[in-house]
Amino acid sequence: MSASGVTAAALAARLSAAGLRPRVEEHTRFTTVEAEVPDTLSADSWREVLDAVALADRFGLLATSLNGRTLWAGVRKTLPTTGDVGGPGYQR
DSSP states (O other), X not given: OOHHHHXXXXXXXXXHHTTOOOEEEEOSSEEEEEEEEOTTOOHHHHHHHHHHHTTSSEXXXXXXXXXXXXXXXXXXXXXXXXXXXXXXXXXX
């Protein structure tokens, strides 16, 4: 498992321990973790959740009146150090 996958798995485990149901997805540049946050989440659980997302490179909370609150976190994947890293037309 990649380093980003290990971090995302640890983050997801901590969110589960706080009572959330995380979803982990692999993307090209990030591994993301998302979880719906219930209105009834206690202050202690919020502290646990915030400590958990501090493992991520980016995180946020999307809150809407239609869909409730979704916590998201992204862990950056490391780029290869050799090969065509920049893609076509990349100037070195």
